[in-house]
Amino acid sequence: MQSLYFDAAATTPLAPEAADAMDALRDTWGNSASQHHLGRESRAVVERSLTRIAEVLGVSPHQLTPTHGGTHGNQQVLQVAARRWGWAHLYASTVEHSSVVDLLLPENRFDPMTFAGTRPEARLLALMQVNNETGAIYDIAALRRSFPDAVLLSDWVQAVHRVPHSWLAEVDIATFSAHKFGGPKGMGVLYTAVPEAWPELTAQHHTVDHVRLAGMAAALLRDPKAEHLQRLTLHLQQLLQASVPGLIIHRHGIAQASGILSVSVPGVRGAQIMRLLDTEEALCVSTGAACTRNIFAPSRVLQAITSDTQHHYPVRLSLHTGLTLEDTEHLAAAFASIVGQLRAQVR
Ligand SMILES: Cc1ncc(COP(=O)(O)O)c(C=O)c1O
Secondary structure, eight states, rough: OOHHHHHHHOOOOOOHHHHHHTTTOOOOOOOOOSSHHHHHHHHHHHHHHHHHHHHTTTGGGGEEEEEEEEHHHHHHHHHHHHHHHHHEEEEEEEEHHHHTTTTTTOHOOOOOTTTTOOOOOOOOOOOBBTTTOOOOOOOOHHHHOTTTTEEEEOOOOTTTTTTOOGGGGGGGGEEGGGTTSOOOOTOOEEEESSSSGOOOHOOOOOOOOHHHHHHHHHHTTOOOOOHHHHHHHHHHHHHHHHTTTEEOOOOOOOOTTEEEEEEBBTTOOHHHHHHHHHHOOOOOOOOOSSTHHHHHHHOHHHHHOOGGGGGSSSSSEEOTTHHHHHHHHHHHHHHHHHOOOOHHHOO
């Protein structure tokens, strides 16, 4: 049985270009902070990689700081902001990744569409650009218009190549992670619009992994094949709608990013579908965020979006460009057949 991967929002396979770029640096192992020639060699890799990443994102290399990934970036920003203003002044939308909401005061939440829940004393507002569970795109420009003086932190971990990179102009700080677009795990960058305003964030305290940073740059430089991803997503959606009666497709935000399809089937838990797709068909999907340990628990993000409990146990199907239309047809057929089996059991 051929294993097929539909969980790209959790992580993506390492792109050959990223693997090659990292292999080529096998003998470049100096610490990029060292002052001797081996250090300078690694520092040149850091600088070259940041320049490449900056070019793709349409920003300046000096606005980018290497991190250990999305979680590290988000947590660093929140900790620095809390030291400046106190936790009571930091707010996040209800649909943020757990690396953001888990740190903040539970009452400091706002609605990602209406912004209800924000308070005038908020100094930092966190609103992600693309949601990792639903693919919803949020309107950061509207948040900026409503709160011109607050610092806007935007988690861009799922946003690369999915929204125009020029939208970064709306945010003060954004976080990125390499392993969501073919780069290595444990590597990311932080974007700060005005780096001089954030010396605690931009001063490098850890040893930068220049090899992984080069892998990140190589992955980012690849053709994102956006049209192919869009076609795959639409095809899968149409097939599922046609073959699974009562299917709910979760939509939120101002638009839907391609590559992430979150669906629920009334009367059937997403975890049941996920398990059977895995064990009977070797098809990898997820129930929501990859970091959710209890797959039978309701989705925190969908609970925030709707009170209808039929929506709270989704399956997330997230696609990558290595898939074909035939692969999505295979998934849709297996999905429909498993839903049929599960529905027959409860009758
Ligand atoms: C929206 C979002 N933010 C942050 C993260 C965490 O990124 P990382 O795995 O690099 O720590 C993820 C990963 O699942 C994510 O989807």
